[in-house]
């Protein structure tokens with residue numbers, strides 16, 4: 001591998017000019033992949049995609065040969081050539097084909113539809129050609145999932161016909177950005193595995209996309225619930241017995257009623273957090289802004305979803321899925337509990353700056369020392385000095401014992 005042939009992907013490295021460590025690793029160690037680099041267990045599937053979910057809208061337009069993306073070092077362009085090369089060198093299990101996917105729910109004009117269709121078709125052809133090019137002896141190309149544009153089947157008929165269907169042997173599955181693209185899908189494509197890159201808000205939405213034939217799905221609400229201090233608490237199929245009112249989908253760990261609660265986050269849960277710790281400890285960690293609190297919550301929340309999906313698989317194989325979905329809808333509330341406490345400190349890569357005069361994303365951890373020293377000086381030199389019999393309220397008025 002020579003410097004000139006290296007992709008300029010800015011996935012992990014800090015300095016844009018440097019070769020990302022992952023490329024050095026895979027090129028200098030035979031039969032290794034990004035899985036070895038990140039130490040991911042064999043049972044987990046590695047999916048390579050150009051954008052995170054939920055995606056961050058890029059202010060810079062994509063070009064005919066490259067997609068505009070947010071990287072750890074700012075906005076940049078990812079060329080089809082670099083992405084194709086990365087998919088070969090890093091050997092993930094699944095590669096999401098690079099597509100020009102618009103963001104949000106804005107209406108896509110006719111002109112824009114033509115542009116994204118043309119670009120995605122062109123990029124997919126290039127990626128398929130690259131996958132076929134001189135594969136290394138003994139190596140298998142990653143499974144390429146063709147993106148379905150977030151449009152109706154009719155609106156993207158040309159792309160589906162000319163690219164996806166005509167190159168079907170090279171396409172292992174479909175990447176779905178909007179379930180509208182699954183309605184009236186041609187039979188030849190309907191049999192392909194489907195990965196959903198949507199943003200279901202609740203487990204009810206997850207069940208809805210599964211009912212539409214999705215096999216794998218991204219679930220950003222796991223991380224969002226964890227950030228909000230919510231321990232997810234639901235099972236599929238739901239328990240047989242039921243109270244009159246719908247049950248909450250999660251437990252807000254900021255509730256002060258848990259300050260002395262030594263029960264698990266969720267009754268009967270077998271995850272590490274629930275078997276080793278209790279609600280009171282978790283709340284203490286959140287109040288103290290200890291990162292471990294959110295780590296334990298995330299372990300628990302992932303476990304809840306693992307068990308949820310195991311239940312879904314069993315329900316499908318028992319042919320009771322429809323009935324179980326209906327029971328789940330009745331048993332649980334429609335939305336996750338609202339956030340009542342603060343999340344962990346927001347990092348720079350978690351939001352996009354929108355310009356000057358933005359409000360603070362994190363509360364200030366300290367106050368200016370001078371504010372405090374002035375209060376003390378006033379108290380000591382002036383008549384504000386409290387006498388021995390003063391009550392607590394008066395002391396606070398003079399700036400003593402105030403929470404900062």
Ligand SMILES: [Zn+2]
Pocket residue numbers: 265266269270271272273274275300303
């Ligand atoms: Zn648990």
